[in-house]
Amino acid sequence: MARPTRPSLASLAGLLALLLLLAAAALDGVGAFAPPAGVAGRHRTPTPSSSTSTLAAASSPDVVVISPPGGIGELASVSAAKLGGSVKWFVVSAPAPTNAAAAASAGTAVSLTAETLAAIEAAGGSMELAGAAADALLTPPGEKGSGDDDALNAMAAWCSRPKGVIATYDGAAEEKKRADRAKTAEQRENSNLNEEETIKSGIRVAVQEAARGTARRVAVLGAGEETSAGEGEEATSGGGGGLFGALFGGDAVQIPNSLAEAMGGARGTAVVRHGELFGAPESSPESSPFMGGPRRDPVVRDMYTLRSVRIDPTVSASGNVLSGDGASKSNRLTVAEAASRLGMGHIDGGDGMDVALSSFAGTESPTDEEWSAEFQRATEARSNPAGGARLFSADFASVPSTKRLAEWLATKWAPAILRSYDIAGTRVGARPVCAVQSSDTTVEIVWQQLVDFTSVTSGKMIIEVSEMGMAATRGAGDVARGFGRVSSTPLPGEDLLVRRLGDAASQAVEKGLAVKPRLTKKAAKAPVVVVAAPEPVAAAASSGNAPAAGAADSGPRGAGARRSSERSRGSRRRKSPPPTGGES
Numbered sequence: 121m122a123r124p125t126r127p128s129l130a131s132l133a134g135l136l137a138l139l140l141l142l143a144a145a146a147l148d149g150v151g152a153f154a155p156p157a158g159v160a161g162r163h164r165t166p167t168p169s170s171s172t173s174t175l176a177a178a179s180s181p182d183v184v185v186i187s188p189p190g191g192i193g194e195l196a197s198v199s200a201a202k203l204g205g206s207v208k209w210f211v212v213s214a215p216a217p218t219n220a221a222a223a224a225s226a227g228t229a230v231s232l233t234a235e236t237l238a239a240i241e242a243a244g245g246s247m248e249l250a251g252a253a254a255d256a257l258l259t260p261p262g263e264k265g266s267g268d269d270d271a272l273n274a275m276a277a278w279c280s281r282p283k284g285v286i287a288t289y290d291g292a293a294e295e296k297k298r299a300d301r302a303k304t305a306e307q308r309e310n311s312n313l314n315e316e317e318t319i320k321s322g323i324r325v326a327v328q329e330a331a332r333g334t335a336r337r338v339a340v341l342g343a344g345e346e347t348s349a350g351e352g353e354e355a356t357s358g359g360g361g362g363l364f365g366a367l368f369g370g371d372a373v374q375i376p377n378s379l380a381e382a383m384g385g386a387r388g389t390a391v392v393r394h395g396e397l398f399g400a401p402e403s404s405p406e407s408s409p410f411m412g413g414p415r416r417d418p419v420v421r422d423m424y425t426l427r428s429v430r431i432d433p434t435v436s437a438s439g440n441v442l443s444g445d446g447a448s449k450s451n452r453l454t455v456a457e458a459a460s461r462l463g464m465g466h467i468d469g470g471d472g473m474d475v476a477l478s479s480f481a482g483t484e485s486p487t488d489e490e491w492s493a494e495f496q497r498a499t500e501a502r503s504n505p506a507g508g509a510r511l512f513s514a515d516f517a518s519v520p521s522t523k524r525l526a527e528w529l530a531t532k533w534a535p536a537i538l539r540s541y542d543i544a545g546t547r548v549g550a551r552p553v554c555a556v557q558s559s560d561t562t563v564e565i566v567w568q569q570l571v572d573f574t575s576v577t578s579g580k581m582i583i584e585v586s587e588m589g590m591a592a593t594r595g596a597g598d599v600a601r602g603f604g605r606v607s608s609t610p611l612p613g614e615d616l617l618v619r620r621l622g623d624a625a626s627q628a629v630e631k632g633l634a635v636k637p638r639l640t641k642k643a644a645k646a647p648v649v650v651v652a653a654p655e656p657v658a659a660a661a662s663s664g665n666a667p668a669a670g671a672a673d674s675g676p677r678g679a680g681a682r683r684s685s686e687r688s689r690g691s692r693r694r695k696s697p698p699p700t701g702g703e704s
Contacts, residue, residue: 181206181248183463184282186326188212188319189230189251191291192340194401195456196463198236200286201245205464208282210275210330211251212322214299214315230403250278254315254322260373272373276329284336284463287327287379289345290397290452292319321375327382336469337389338462339379340455343448343476345393346378390462390469393434393476394455395448399423422451428482429454430622431494432512433501434474448619451479458491467495478619480626511581512592512618514625517635522585523560525633529583530557533624534565543613550578550612561585567597567611576601579611583621592621 182205187193189211197209230249240247256271296315300308331337339346376382383389400406400423411419426449455477461467466488475498486494501510519525534555537543543552550569558564565581580595594611597603628634 180280181208181282183207183284183286183460184279184330185209185286185463186212186323186330187286187288188291188295188323190294190401190404192288192397192452192456192459193286193291194230194403195452196286196288196340196459197247198232198240198402199456199460200464201240201247202236202243203460203464203466204243204245205460206246208248208250208279210279210326211249212257212319212326213251213253214295214319215255215313216253232402236402250275252322252326254318257322257325258318258373258375272325272329275326279330281332282330282334284338284465285327285331285334285383286338286340286459286463287323287383288340288459289320289323289342290340292316292323295319324376324379324382325373327379328376331383334383336463336465337383338459338469339383339389339391340459341379341391341393343393343395346380387472389472391434391472391474392455392458392462393474394450395476395478397450397452397455398426399452401452422449423453425483426451426479426481427454427485428480428626429458429486429494430478430480430625431458431475431498432478432618432622433498434476448476448478450477454479454485457485461491467491470499473499478622480623481630482626510591510593511614512621513589514591514622515589515637516625516629517588517637519585519587519589519634521633522587525590525628526557526559526561526563526583526585528628528631528633529585529624530555530563533620533627534563537617537620538565542616546612552581552611552613552617564595565617571601576603578603579607581611581614581617590625592618 183197183200185193185197185200185207187196187209193209193211197207200207252271252275257275259270293316296319299315303311380386380389380391399421406421407423409420409424411421429451458467458477462469473495475495497513497515501513538552538555550567552565553568554566556564556566561584563583563585565583566577567579567581568575569578570576577598579597581592582595583590583592594606594614596606625634629636
């Protein structure tokens with residue numbers, strides 16, 4: 121029997137070269153991919169397509185989500201589909217590496233659990249997926265074939281005038297790391313392209329095309345990110361068109377400076393800001409509830425234990441803009457739920473709403489009523505006529521003892537915050553130095569600063585505790601030293617104390633110092649039960665003496681004995697013998 125011969129190295133090299141050529145030819149064909157028609161409510165695998173007529177024939181979706189792979193974009197798409205909406209998720213990935221082998225293995229896979237798919241199908245929602253590389257979106261039309269074949273036109277036709285658009289940068293840094301791993305050492309050394317900034321520019325260009333004529337526009341940004349629409353005005357018109365034009369050759373597309381500009385301006389665009397993010401989507405291996413596998417004492421991830429939320433206006437009563445100092449944390453799950461509800465129109469975004477979301481301890485996700493109450497409270501705080509004096513408010517169902525809660529704030533909570541590095545590290549200007557309980561229901565946090573080598577009270581934060589909640593306002597300082605007027609600008613460190621007050625409200629509920637409010641739902645109408653009338657009982661005629669009425673009810677119960685009373689057991693009464701005839 122002949123022994124099979126092994127293929128030579130030359131034949132293997134030729135086969136590998138042929139495969140690389142085929143992969144390179146496939147990559148040069150089109151810059152975007154779109155999903156085929158499929159069953160609503162199921163995830164659809166993206167396949168390459170360059171036919172814009174088929175894409176244009178698609179129905180107008182409820183929401184289009186534009187983001188890097190994974191992160192808040194994936195979670196917002198799934199959340200909107202669970203709400204019953206038709207969702208299209210457009211993924212902007214890093215520029216493809218030049219080596220075909222790495223490019224072929226750089227695809228992004230999205231997997232959903234059977235439970236999620238069942239929830240989407242039960243709600244009547246659907247989810248489609250498409251995407252393009254960032255450099256393909258920034259390439260001017262006509263450079264890679266005709267204008268109908270470029271990625272930007274294909275994306276605009278696939279979106280087909282959505283009712284809402286959600287955009288976020290979350291995941292751009294992770295996508296850059298993935299792209300770096302796919303490069304060779306020589307490519308990483310010689311590359312002068314910042315993939316993360318390229319991804320963000322591609323997202324803004326895609327959003328500009330998708331948001332034309334869209335009523336609901338939602339931007340999810342980090343704290344302090346793109347806080348001003350005029351940021352980057354020193355750049356050239358188009359937000360860096362010259363830079364990308366030099367990188368990709370020719371005149372590149374016009375790139376907006378911010379997401380708000382890409383969506384048509386800050387007016388009418390709802391912005392949801394987050395702090396330090398934690399949590400992962402289902403496609404990530406870190407989505408498991410437990411850390412490190414099964415243990416005797418399992419450690420549960422924060423994304424499952426910090427689901428309670430608090431929403432505050434970013435620029436409002438306190439007049440401050442949240443800084444990215446990492447003092448507040450935000451769960452990706454709750455941020456995505458807030459964005460999906462705004463994009464679906466379940467919550468009115470108002471005229472340019474800008475809010476910040478913080479996560480606190482709690483294992484249950486907010487209900488629809490709680491989401492509406494949080495956004496309504498943020499809207500009211502934003503339009504508060506107090507002129508910036510009101511800083512914080514929290515509602516409780518009840519406070520068992522206002523004095524105990526005030527004492528805990530003054531003696532436990534406030535000293536720990538004031539000793540933190542962010543507060544105690546302030547070396548110049550005013551800073552909060554102490555907390556004083558001025559009454560049974562009032563706590564004052566005092567700001568002091570040096571004036572002519574003398575400590576002077578320059579301002580206060582006054583926390584009022586009531587039977588139904590607590591509120592914080594900004595107060596004046598020492599009148600005799602020129603601080604008798606309430607400051608119209610935030611005091612140093614005030615934004616940190618405001619965010620930590622939200623944590624204090626959550627801790628008060630956990631310690632039993634306050635009762636969490638329960639939102640009342642609308643009572644459903646009770647069904648009317650129709651009771652049929654009893655049928656008449658015909659009286660039976662009998663001869664002889666009929667038993668008296670109520671005789672049938674006679675017995676131990678009728679005599680007053682209760683069912684639980686003891687009965688004599690084990691003895692039996694014997695009938696007395698009949699009298700004999702001999703007795704008279």
